[in-house]
Amino acid sequence: MAERVLVAGMFAAQRPLLEIRSILEEMAQLTQSAGGEVAGSLFQRRRSPDSRTLMGRGKVREIAARVQEESLDLVVFFNSLSRIQQRNLESELGCRVIDRTRLILDVFAMRARSLEGKLQVELAQLTYMLPRLTGRGVELSRLGGGIGTRGPGETKLESDRRRIRDRIGVVRRRLDKVIRDRDVQRRARAQRPVPLVSLVGYTSAGKSTLFRRLTGEQVIVSQRLFSTLDPLLRRVDLPDIQPGCFFLLSDTVGFIRDMPAELFRSFRATLEEVVHADILLNIMNGAAHDSDFQEHEVLRVLDEIGVSRDRVINVVNKIDLLAGSACESQRKDGLRVSARTGAGVDQLRREIFDRWFADMERYTLSIPRVDFNMTALEKWALVLERRDLGTSVEVTLLCRPEKMLQYKDSLEGGQP
Incomplete structure (x- = not known):
């Protein structure tokens, strides 16, 4: 009950x-x-x-x-x-x-599913609990931990504080390892010529619904706040715009007004995905009566974690909940979409493509089979087509001109 x-x-x-x-x-x-x-x-x-x-x-x-x-x-x-x-x-x-x-x-404790999410929640809980166990007076100042500080003279309060501090240290070390492992994965992704696009926004703005609309992934979609806690990362193909092109899409925890300091510090691993994203989709609830405030809160957090606003695309969601005239009167500085009905989503995909791929050019190369290395090519170009021609392989690539020049220079230098 x-x-x-x-x-x-x-x-x-x-x-x-x-x-x-x-x-x-x-x-x-x-x-x-x-x-x-x-x-x-x-x-x-x-x-x-x-x-x-x-x-x-x-x-x-x-x-x-x-x-x-x-x-x-x-x-x-x-x-x-x-x-x-x-x-x-x-x-x-x-x-x-x-x-x-x-x-x-x-x-958060109810929503966490991954090891990373559970560790972040535990760290936030312990950080929250510690000051609420602190007693008054100088009698606790002698407590330093380690040899010579324990024993019959230690009260239960002091013991609890020491155990919490010890556990905080353990959790932080485990989280640091998670962050290091994720950083290795991120560096590997960064070498590829496709962008990481991160969904950010106020909680319950419809990020998970849009994530599902873009990826076809059956993720949890709920009206409840913080229905997404663990970051999700999926590939989104763009066959109708340019076959072979795709981007990586990340869904992250929603922001909220006056985010408690314990949460902000503990969820550093999750926020790292946002900091290192190439493009951020700032999802705003267009039907919310305080949507301007929600937008301000999200941009304030992005500024605080060092995200450049030129990487942000404002997306006004839930236009299906607005009357036509009301929708037209909404802010003009964002793409208007309905993640639920799909309205405007094609324009959003086109905007992502134009932001990242528009300055790339198509090239066709014929590479001797003995020198062909698909993995090496995919580190700097998108392989749109591949044709085996016996002793050679012909590929159609999409990449930035400077990358092709670097490749040709490496051939002249004898390093194909």
Whole structure:
């Protein structure tokens, strides 16, 4: 049976009501993604948070009354809670209390499938837990770990902190190995003349639906937030534009407003795919009432991780949910598509082709069979056709002119 959940938040006095409602709506979606049943939402605007309970006493009593009257199991706060605040609120409300970061981590733990995804989630969870175990005072400062620091004098709190730190070290080392292995694969891909195209965007913008539309892959498509956590990488052929041409498409975890620091640091391996992509498709939910804000959040994260905006193609998705006039009135700086119906997807594929392949030229080479090396050719050119002619092989290639010049120079140098 699903837990009955109340979503709550404390906001600055000047925060716009429309933005608060959008935040609470997103919190409700997160709760549903975690398997909870949202019983309602509640918020308070005040100049500063209460150090004991975040909200004022009157609002805390109001929440406690709702918990009692509606038999609620859990209250989820948008705000980050200290361990003291969480403990005081649970005492006052008579039910479990968590904050938004803990909720997101719970959703991530449900979605992770690969070893990499599970390690990233575990690292984020441990990083989140550690400061919430920290006690007050200087009595813990003597704890350094290693020989001479353990023994009867170590409290359970100190022991827990040490175990968490040790585990964080183990997980980070394993993740570093994952990143190194992936970097080797990435360098091998980078030698090939095809682009890595990465889907990025706000969570639930329709990235997985577009991934499926472009690849034909039966990936998980869900209205729930963070339905994709582990990066997916697939080949997309372009036979209707230029037979033999293709690109590699990556689907990654969606972004969200005020991404918790624990998640941002822990998901470095996933974000590396975005940083090293040749083209990024910034998928925007054209039907969302706060689509401008979502676009701003995504571009802010891309700027933060060092992605150049000249690699970004803005794609306004879900135009099938808009009336014709509304669709035409939407932003003009993006390709308009419907991943669900397929509208506009051909134009998107053409845009990707033009971005990467338009400055390539076709060449036909006749290579002696004894010198023919298909693997070597595919490192710098796309082989569109191959014809065996007995003692030679004739190939039609697509590549950049400078690559062909380098190849011809290598022949003259006696290194075919």
